[in-house]
Structure formats: C-alpha cells, structure tokens
Amino acid sequence: METRAFSPELQAKINELKTLREPTKLGSIQFDSKLILAPMAGICTPPFRLLMEDLGAGGTVSELISATGILFENKRTHEMLKVDEREKNIGIQLFGEDAESLGKACVVAARQNPKFLDLNMGCPVRKVVQKGGGSALMKEIESLAPVFRAMKEAVDIPVSIKIRMGWDADGINADKIEYIAREEGIEWVAIHGRTRAQQYTGLANWDYIEEVSQNSKLPIIGNGDLHQPFQVQERLEKTTCDGLMIARGCLRNPFIFLESLPKERMTKSLFKGKDYLEIINRLYDYTVQTYDSERTRLVQIRKLIVWFAAGFPNAARFRDQMFKSRELDDTMKIAEDYFLSLQDRDKNINYNEVFMNSGHG
Numbered sequence: 392m393e394t395r396a397f398s399p400e401l402q403a404k405i406n407e408l409k410t411l412r413e414p415t416k417l418g419s420i421q422f423d424s425k426l427i428l429a430p431m432a433g434i435c436t437p438p439f440r441l442l443m444e445d446l447g448a449g450g451t452v453s454e455l456i457s458a459t460g461i462l463f464e465n466k467r468t469h470e471m472l473k474v475d476e477r478e479k480n481i482g483i484q485l486f487g488e489d490a491e492s493l494g495k496a497c498v499v500a501a502r503q504n505p506k507f508l509d510l511n512m513g514c515p516v517r518k519v520v521q522k523g524g525g526s527a528l529m530k531e532i533e534s535l536a537p538v539f540r541a542m543k544e545a546v547d548i549p550v551s552i553k554i555r556m557g558w559d560a561d562g563i564n565a566d567k568i569e570y571i572a573r574e575e576g577i578e579w580v581a582i583h584g585r586t587r588a589q590q591y592t593g594l595a596n597w598d599y600i601e602e603v604s605q606n607s608k609l610p611i612i613g614n615g616d617l618h619q620p621f622q623v624q625e626r627l628e629k630t631t632c633d634g635l636m637i638a639r640g641c642l643r644n645p646f647i648f649l650e651s652l653p654k655e656r657m658t659k660s661l662f663k664g665k666d667y668l669e670i671i672n673r674l675y676d677y678t679v680q681t682y683d684s685e686r687t688r689l690v691q692i693r694k695l696i697v698w699f700a701a702g703f704p705n706a707a708r709f710r711d712q713m714f715k716s717r718e719l720d721d722t723m724k725i726a727e728d729y730f731l732s733l734q735d736r737d738k739n740i741n742y743n744e745v746f747m748n749s750g751h752g
C-alpha cells in the first residue's frame with residue numbers, strides 16, 4: 392500500500408514551520424531539531440515514530456525493549472526491534488540489568504540499523520526495578536561503568552542513556568552518572584526531571600536539569616512536563632540543554648513539534664480538524680504497512696486517534712464510539728466523520744486534568 396501524500400495546503404504549512412527548526416548536534420549525530428520524541432512503551436512503534444518525524448520531531452526513540460527477551464529469542468521482543476527503513480534519526484532503547492546481556496543485545500539491535508542505541512535507566516515499574524533494571528541502575532553507580540563499556544564495545548553506533556534525577560530525594564545523582572557516562576564514551580544523557588520515588592507525581596525539576604546541563608561536558612536532553620507549545624517555546628528560549636524530549640505532549644497534540652517553533656506565543660492551534668484527519672490517514676497507511684494483523688492495526692491506531700481528539704468538542708462521545716467499534720474500517724469511518732464535522736473549531740485541551748501518570752521512564 393502506498394503512503395498517501397498530504398494535501399498541498401497541509402504540506403506547505405508543515406514545511407514552513409519546519410524551516411524554523413534549529414538543528415542540534417548530540418555527540419556524533421546531527422538532529423534536524425532540538426525537539427525529540429521521547430520513548431513510550433506501547434506507543435513509539437514504527438507508525439507513530441514515522442508520523443512524528445513527518446510532523447517535525449528531530450529524532451525518535453523506540454519503546455523500551457528487553458535485553459533478556461532479545462537474547463531468549465522472544466518473538467514479540469524481536470518484532471519490537473523492527474525499524475522502518477524510512478526512519479531517519481531513530482534510536483532503539485534497551486533495558487536490562489547486566490553488562491554481558493546488554494552488550495550482546497546491542498549487537499542484535501544494531502542489525503536493524505538504528506542511528507543510536509539508548510539504555511533505559513529511568514523505568515520506575517516494580518517488575519523491571521526488582522530485577523535491577525530501569526531506574527534501579529541509578530542506585531548503585533559503582534556497577535555502571537562496566538555496563539556502559541559493554542554496550543559501547545559491542546557496537547560502532549552512538550550509545551546514549553535516559554535517566555531520572557536519581558532514585559529518591561536523598562539520592563539525586565544524575566550529575567555523577569553523567570561523569571561516569573562521559574568517561575565511558577556515552578554520547579549524551581537524557582534526564583527526566585523526577586526521581587524514581589516520585590514516579591509521575593509532582594513537577595519535573597527543570598532547575599536541576601539546567602544545573603546538570605550547565606556543568607556537563609556531555610550533551611544533555613531535558614525532559615518532563617513539556618506538554619503545551621508555549622512551555623516548549625519558553626524552555627527552548629532559555630535552556631542550556633542541547634535537546635528537549637517530549638513524551639505525553641504529542642499524544643494530545645501531535646503537532647507540538649511544529650507548533651512550539653514560532654517565536655510569538657500562539658493562543659490557538661494552527662491545525663484544524665481536517666488536518667487531523669490527514670495525519671490520521673497517514674498513520675493508517677503506516678500502520679497497515681507495518682502490521683499484518685487486523686487486530687494489531689486496530690489496537691495500535693485507535694488509542695492514538697482518541698488521544699488526538701482531546702480538547703475538541705464532543706471528544707468524550709467520540710471516544711465511546713471509537714471503543715465500541717470492532718472493525719478497523721468502522722473505526723476509520725467514525726474518525727473521518729468526527730474530524731470532518733469539526734470544521735474550523737479550535738482545540739482546547741484541559742491541561743489541569745491528570746493525563747497518563749504512569750510509564751516506563
């Protein structure tokens with residue numbers, strides 16, 4: 392199946408906004424924009440990653456993928472490794488706990504030709520942490536150097552890490568980890584400005600992220616709570632970070648990588664219902680090209696379309712209709728009718744509402 396082109400009007404709008412992007416160099420990789428799609432489990436699959444690149448993300452990261460699952464030849468894990476050849480600046484994120492298996496998993500992951508490999512050191516989920524992976528790696532930093540070394544030695548492409556501020560308020564150590572990472576040849580560090588103990592509560596501590604960034608020799612990517620274009624704009628203006636990562640923000644506003652670029656503060660979204668329909672159709676094409684199973688296609692695309700509708704009139708009723716549909720064709724028809732009916736209506740997302748306060752990093 393071919394990928395449908397965007398209408399000339401939408402493509403022109405995207406292209407114009409893309410000219411406002413500022414490239415950034417992280418280690419040996421040049422990214423077209425400082426704004427990068429953060430890894431999200433169950434979400435950052437090839438179709439979504441391709442769409443976010445189309446819509447301005449300077450780079451993308453896969454969902455976290457188990458090093459053990461890779462080495463045990465787990466079928467589902469190997470499917471998760473797949474990279475679409477059209478993906479430009481994609482990193483595959485691995486999680487695991489020991490140097491040997493992470494090193495070996497890097498070799499397998501690198502066969503997909505990603506631009507870089509990333510180590511998950513922020514996942515707060517008990518199942519991962521109990522085994523010593525994710526954010527548990529931040530607890531005993533003496534054992535980190537061999538892990539970084541094994542990953543670096545296994546592959547020729549850059550290796551990066553994504554961490555939190557520390558394990559808890561008494562164990563803030565992102566700065567110390569940056570130092571070890573630098574010594575071992577890690578190319579950059581992404582920091583989610585919360586501790587593991589905080590999970591997703593409270594606010595990301597940007598003062599701390601900026602402090603680490605100022606004192607760091609490695610490039611730093613700041614992450615956490617950049618959910619609205621104006622917040623991203625403000626951060627872009629004052630940050631000392633080399634890049635910013637956006638996770639949840641692009642689910643309710645898939646145009647955030649573009650809408651955050653103009654210097655003036657916008658009060659209204661630049662994109663309307665029919666633009667949303669076009670990007671949903673593009674996502675559909677990518678989804679059908681990626682997955683053979685009708686069920687997987689439906690499950691993957693439906694939740695994204697429902698998040699994209701957040702803040703538009705009657706979004707709750709639309710969501711109910713979508714989740715009642717059992718066939719992909721019906722789902723797409725419901726989406727088409729809904730987004731076309733919006734015409735020029737504006738999106739008004741309620742950012743005070745708690746939105747997805749759990750995840751793997």
Ligand SMILES: Cc1cc2nc3c(=O)[nH]c(=O)nc-3n(C[C@H](O)[C@H](O)[C@H](O)COP(=O)(O)O)c2cc1C
Nearest residue numbers: 429430431432455583615616637638639750751752
């Ligand atoms: C649903 C969900 C899944 C996530 N999965 C991952 C993951 O696989 N790896 C990772 O490093 N971080 C993961 N995260 C964390 C995000 O990358 C990001 O650090 C966090 O959500 C804070 O950024 P935000 O405020 O822009 O969402 C996940 C977050 C969410 C909400």
